[in-house]
Amino acid sequence: MSITLFGLSTVFGFLVSGFYLWLRAKSENLPEDEIFDIYIVSAIWSLAASRVVEIAIRFNEFGWNILRWFSVFSLPGLNGLAALLTFVGLVYLAGVKRQWEMWKTWDVFLPSLMLWQGIIFLSFSVPATGIWILGFGILAWIEREYRLWDWYKGHHSTVRTGLVSAGWLGFEALGISYVALQTKGMVFSGVLSAAGILTMMVLGYNRSGRVLKTDIDSLKHRFGPRLKKH
Numbered sequence: 592m593s594i595t596l597f598g599l600s601t602v603f604g605f606l607v608s609g610f611y612l613w614l615r616a617k618s619e620n621l622p623e624d625e626i627f628d629i630y631i632v633s634a635i636w637s638l639a640a641s642r643v644v645e646i647a648i649r650f651n652e653f654g655w656n657i658l659r660w661f662s663v664f665s666l667p668g669l670n671g672l673a674a675l676l677t678f679v680g681l682v683y684l685a686g687v688k689r690q691w692e693m694w695k696t697w698d699v700f701l702p703s704l705m706l707w708q709g710i711i712f713l714s715f716s717v718p719a720t721g722i723w724i725l726g727f728g729i730l731a732w733i734e735r736e737y738r739l740w741d742w743y744k745g746h747h748s749t750v751r752t753g754l755v756s757a758g759w760l761g762f763e764a765l766g767i768s769y770v771a772l773q774t775k776g777m778v779f780s781g782v783l784s785a786a787g788i789l790t791m792m793v794l795g796y797n798r799s800g801r802v803l804k805t806d807i808d809s810l811k812h813r814f815g816p817r818l819k820k821h
Contacts (some may be wrong), residue, residue: 596714602712605634612703615734619699625689630700633681641674654783672767678704694753694798702730708766719769726762730755743799753798759793 606804609630648670679697686696709723737743738750764787772780 596712600711600714604707607710608703608707611706612700612744615699615703619695621699626699629682633678633685636681637674637678638669640677641669641671644670644673671770675704675708675763683813692752694751694756697759698734698752698755701756705730705759705762706732712766716770719766722762722766722769726759726766729762730758733758742748742801751798754795757791757795757798760794762790764788764791 609627611622612626612630615621616623679701682696682700683693686693705723709720709727712720712723733755738751742793743754744750766782768780768784768787771783790793
């Protein structure tokens with residue numbers, strides 16, 4: 592058994608992101624013990640699911656030898672997308688079980704997940720790490736500031752959660768697109784990036800208190816006379 596850079600970055604990333612999650616739980620007045628239970632359980636099952644999917648994809652290498660399935664050092668391999676989807680899904684289910692508001696739950700957990708991903712990618716790609724760390728920084732800034740944005744509140748008396756989750760989706764798409772660029776090519780990567788950013792914009796707008804018809808009418812009122820002159 593040998594210590595690998597991936598193993599070190601995974602453990603270090605989990606501890607650092609867990610600390611940030613603890614700070615977020617305190618600031619949102621959420622039960623810290625439950626938050627950590629969810630984080631730890633989701634992380635363990637995510638790693639397990641990623642290993643299972645990787646074994647299924649590379650079954651010709653692993654075969655039916657169960658010892659090879661658990662030989663993470665001699666036969667390393669985890670499926671990142673499976674881990675990501677499992678983690679997000681388990682956080683959602685845990686929030687539903689506790690009757691927490693879905694978007695608030697994701698807003699609390701997803702920046703920590705993005706920080707963990709960024710640190711993990713230090714063992715693979717510095718540019719990819721830059722994308723996820725930049726995304727985490729922007730999400731952390733949005734978390735602190737968005738409640739003060741009147742334009743986001745729109746016609747609602749209170750600010751709705753979900754903007755952080757929308758931003759996470761956009762940066763996640765950019766990060767995955769960069770990784771996919773290395774193997775899938777420019778077209779696939781570009782389509783994935785565009786789809787992620789578009790979804791982020793639609794979701795962010797949908798979670799705001801703005802009304803589409805009102806905004807369209809406002810744009811017509813502002814730019815309509817200028818267009819007629821031309």
